[in-house]
Amino acid sequence: MSPDLAPHATIYALVGAALVGLGLYGLVARRHPLRRLVGFNIMGSGLFIVFGAAGMGPLGPDPVPQALIITGIVVAFSATALITALAGRYAALTGRAGLPEETPPPEGGAAGRPEAS
Amino acid sequence: MTEPLDPAALAAALAVALPLAGALAALVMGRRAGDLFFVTGPAMALVAAALVAGVAEGGPARIAVGGFAPPLGIALVTDGLAATFVATTVAVMAAALAFARGGLVARLRETRRGYAFVALAHLAWGALNAVFLSGDLFNLYVALELLSLAAIGLVALEGKAETLAAAIRYAFFALTGSLLYLSGAILLYAATGTLDIALLGAHAPEGATTLVAGALMTAGLCAKTALFPLHAWLPPAHAGAPAPASAILSGLVPKASFVVMARLWLEALPDAAGPALGPLLGGLGAAAILYGSVLALRQERLKLLVAYSTIAQIGYLFLLFPLAGGALSTQPWAAGAWSGAMLHGVSHALAKAALFLAAGLVLARLGHDRIAGLSGLARAMPMTAFAIGLSAVTLMGLPPSGGFIAKYLLLVAAFASGEWAWGVILLAGGVLSALYLFPVLGRLFAKGDAEGEDAPEDEPTGPLPSRAREAIPLVLAGLAIALGFASAWPTALLAIGRPGAAMEGLE
Numbered sequence: 001m002s003p004d005l006a007p008h009a010t011i012y013a014l015v016g017a018a019l020v021g022l023g024l025y026g027l028v029a030r031r032h033p034l035r036r037l038v039g040f041n042i043m044g045s046g047l048f049i050v051f052g053a054a055g056m057g058p059l060g061p062d063p064v065p066q067a068l069i070i071t072g073i074v075v076a077f078s079a080t081a082l083i084t085a086l087a088g089r090y091a092a093l094t095g096r097a098g099l100p101e102e103t104p105p106p107e108g109g110a111a112g113r114p115e116a117s
Numbered sequence: 118m119t120e121p122l123d124p125a126a127l128a129a130a131l132a133v134a135l136p137l138a139g140a141l142a143a144l145v146m147g148r149r150a151g152d153l154f155f156v157t158g159p160a161m162a163l164v165a166a167a168l169v170a171g172v173a174e175g176g177p178a179r180i181a182v183g184g185f186a187p188p189l190g191i192a193l194v195t196d197g198l199a200a201t202f203v204a205t206t207v208a209v210m211a212a213a214l215a216f217a218r219g220g221l222v223a224r225l226r227e228t229r230r231g232y233a234f235v236a237l238a239h240l241a242w243g244a245l246n247a248v249f250l251s252g253d254l255f256n257l258y259v260a261l262e263l264l265s266l267a268a269i270g271l272v273a274l275e276g277k278a279e280t281l282a283a284a285i286r287y288a289f290f291a292l293t294g295s296l297l298y299l300s301g302a303i304l305l306y307a308a309t310g311t312l313d314i315a316l317l318g319a320h321a322p323e324g325a326t327t328l329v330a331g332a333l334m335t336a337g338l339c340a341k342t343a344l345f346p347l348h349a350w351l352p353p354a355h356a357g358a359p360a361p362a363s364a365i366l367s368g369l370v371p372k373a374s375f376v377v378m379a380r381l382w383l384e385a386l387p388d389a390a391g392p393a394l395g396p397l398l399g400g401l402g403a404a405a406i407l408y409g410s411v412l413a414l415r416q417e418r419l420k421l422l423v424a425y426s427t428i429a430q431i432g433y434l435f436l437l438f439p440l441a442g443g444a445l446s447t448q449p450w451a452a453g454a455w456s457g458a459m460l461h462g463v464s465h466a467l468a469k470a471a472l473f474l475a476a477g478l479v480l481a482r483l484g485h486d487r488i489a490g491l492s493g494l495a496r497a498m499p500m501t502a503f504a505i506g507l508s509a510v511t512l513m514g515l516p517p518s519g520g521f522i523a524k525y526l527l528l529v530a531a532f533a534s535g536e537w538a539w540g541v542i543l544l545a546g547g548v549l550s551a552l553y554l555f556p557v558l559g560r561l562f563a564k565g566d567a568e569g570e571d572a573p574e575d576e577p578t579g580p581l582p583s584r585a586r587e588a589i590p591l592v593l594a595g596l597a598i599a600l601g602f603a604s605a606w607p608t609a610l611l612a613i614g615r616p617g618a619a620m621e622g623l624e
Contacts, residue, residue, distance in 0.1 A: 020300070027293060033285055040292055047300050054307035064188070065306065068255050072299065075262045079295075082266055083288050086273055090281040099282050 012053035019046025031098050033087040037080060044076045125171025126180045129193045129250050131164045132203050136210075136243035143236035150232035154214035157239065162211070165204040169610065172200040177614030179252055179315060187253065187313035194252035194314070196614025198459060201607060202249040202376060205463045208596060209368045209470045210242050216474050216589045217361040220481065230274055234362065237274070241267035241365055248373040254302045254312040254334075254385065257377050258295065261341065265291040268370050271362040272354045283353040290340050290350045294374075297337030304330035317385040318616075327389045334381060335398070341374040344398075344435060345405035348428045352412075355424040360477020363420070367427045368470035372462050375434050379458075382442055383616040395439035402435025403542040410549035419476045419486040422553060423469070426512060429546060430465045433527070434458050436539055440530045450533035455615050456608045457526030463607065464519030464597045468511035471593035475504045478587060484578030491560040497577075500587035502561045507594035509554040511601075514547045519600025526608075 019042055026039020048069045052061075091097045139157040143150040171178075177196035181187070214235065221234055244267055247260035269291065273284035306312055308326040343351040355367045382390055409429030416422035440454035478501045479494065480486045495502035511520035524543055531540035600607065 027289070033289075036289060040289075040296065043296055044299075047296065047303060050300075051303040051306070054303060065303075068306075071255070071259060075259060075295075078266060079262065079288070079292055082269060083285065083292075086269070086281055086285050086288065089273075089276070090278060090285060093278045093281065099285060 009053040012049050016046045016049035016051075016053060019043065019049065022046075033083065033090075033097060033099065037083050037087070041076060041080060044072070048072060123171070123175075123178075123180075124167050125175060125178060125195050126193075128164045128167035128171060129180055129195050129199075130182070132161070132168060132246040132250060133193075133243050135160055135164065136239045136246065140236045140239035140243065143232055143239055147232055150235040151214075151218040153235055153239075154211065154218055157242075158207075158211040158214065161207045161242070165200075165207045168195060168203055169200045171195060172197055172613055173610060187316055188311040191256045192252035192313060192315070193250045194614075195250065197610045197612060198376065198379075198614065199249045200613075201459065201463060201611050202372065203246050205466050206242060206245050206249070206369055208593065209364060209466055210238060212470060212474065212589050212593050213361040213364045214238055216364070216477070216586060217359075219583065219586050220477070221359050221361055230276060233270070234274055234359070237267050237270045238361070238365060241271065241370070245369055245373055249376060252314050254305065254314065254317075254381070257380075258299055258302060261298070261374060261377065262295055264370060264373055265295065265341065268366055271366055272358050274359055274362055275357065277357075279353070280357040283350070283357050287350045287354045290347065294337040294340035297340070298334045299337075301330040301332070301334030301337065304333070314380055314385045318387065321388050322386065323389050327386060328391070331381065331386050331389055335378060338374045338378045338381075339401070342371045342378070342431060342434075343428060344401055344431060345408055345428065346401075348405065348409070348431075351428055352421055352424040355427060355473075356418070356420040360474055360480070363424075363473040363477070364470035367424065367473055368466040371427070371431055372434075372466060375431070375462065379437060382438065383455075387616065390442055395442045398435045398442070399439030399539060402432040402438075403539070405429060405432030405435070406542060406546040407432075407549070410546060410553060413553040414549070416553075417488055419479060419488055419491070419557065420473070422488065422557065423472050423476055426472075426550065426553065427469060429550065430461075430469065430512065433461050433465075433524070433543070433546065436527055436531075436543070439536060439539060440527065440534055448534065450530040452612060452615065453526045453533070454530035456611045457523050457528075457530060459611045460519060460526065460600070460604065460607060461523035464511050464523055464600050467593050467597035467600070468508040468518075468520065471504050471590040471597065472508040472512075474590040474593065475501045475508070478582045478590070481579045481582060482577050488557055488560060491557065492563045494560075495562045497581060498587060500584070500591050501582070504587075504590040504594045505561060506558055507591070507598055509558060511594070511597040513550045513554060517601040518598045519604065520597070522601050522604040522608075 023039045023043025023046055027036050027043060030036050030039060051065045051069055054065060087097065135157060139153055143153055146153060172195050180193040180195065181190050182193055183190060217234055241264055244260050244264035248257060248264060251257045251260055269284050269288045272287055273281055302312060304326055309317060309320055309322045311317060340347045355363050358366055382394065406429050409425050409432060413422050413425035413429060416425055437454055437458035441451035476486055478498065482498060483490060511518040514520040514524040524547065528540050528543050531537060531543065
């Protein structure tokens, strides 16, 4: 990061870094889809704070990161909505929220028989 | 747009806008959405033709959308790479939509899923074109996200527990990947103050921050491309989707994040890479070729075999980096490696889409896609069997297919650069793909009744597909073969605006 950041930008950067770490832990270490989704959102928020701090020059806030952050928030929101819907449907169908264990067996029974199309 | 309207610029804008408008129209049209293909197919073919013609005549161009120049504005890039992939996307998308119109959309006519496929396919279409045409790393992020969301929807289309689980798993891979990409883009902006690819290339940033940024973005893009060892989500997602959705997912979607990676390392950060990047990405690609092929060998179901073969075929794309990446891009063999890798992307897109559509026809006819039960199907469905055969020829890289030319170009580049080990991998991959594809072909063309034990244990459960539907995968597979006969022209097109060539021009 460039050295001419305003001093308070460092605080934003540190908070952002902490949030990224927390979110990444939730995303990687948790099994439950909704917990992972929360982790994804926390990590995303942390990244946006870092991005905002990166755009905090001596001349005041840089508008470009602000515009990009807004776009990023919209994207993260859409993704969250989609996965929530998928996870809800999955839980309604199977009665459990957690996904079956990872790594489908290469023998090929696990992916389910697709219907004729 | 400023000044007099340049046809290529207009085509670039329409290539993104038209499919997105089509996605909205599909929602309005509801159960008639299947017919939308009659409008968007020809219209996008015209757009792609205008784009290809514009690039072939006018060379590469950068379009400042809305008249705002970078770094404030976001540029669209029309070069040979973009034009080639936009044209390939038209072929695959038109085939998938035409195929779905007689199958998926008709079958699900009374449900939302029928026209949801049409809407999602158009959404993915617009996102793919946006990826191919973007000249800005953040715009690429948005386009990749849009593509991921559409692709997740396509995976989940069947709505069963297994496909939903595959979609959720895919979603977490894709979203983690996009966060990694985003964090890299943020670091890059903090270090350089721009995300425009051309400005970054001219700025030639180096140093630790750039390297970390590039590494984060690469890791994210690898997860989205399903490069070994981040491939676990791909087979259930691609094999569980309906056939036309699989064709789009397997043929086109991984190519988008690969194109971003190529633009990142060859155009935006050519000097930051260092000597380790090529062997690393190339090594992962080689591992993908071998591992994906071995797993494909073990599959008993046709759609899963085709999906695992995608993992292997994606590996070939990454041989671009050891042969043409970084400082090597000005070497004489880099042009061949570039054209070879990209041509492989095109021929794989066509052949893999054909193979998935043909597998869909087999599944509709037999009610299953077990390879052991395919015996003698060539007599009942000769066109489908022929399409599978032609696609297999391209995937194995046998002459005269497009896959042969692509692998030949890569092979020549590997030996010219002195790194013959990549050539050995290429040849081994070809042998392995023959090993997993020949049993399928052998079953298809076997005289099922003559060999008593091979007779199918259950009778076909579905009607024979119509000739028109059987023709669709055959046309796609034929295009993949024709690419080999007429390879000079796409190779020349791909070379327009090639990163290394541009640098030679500057010197």
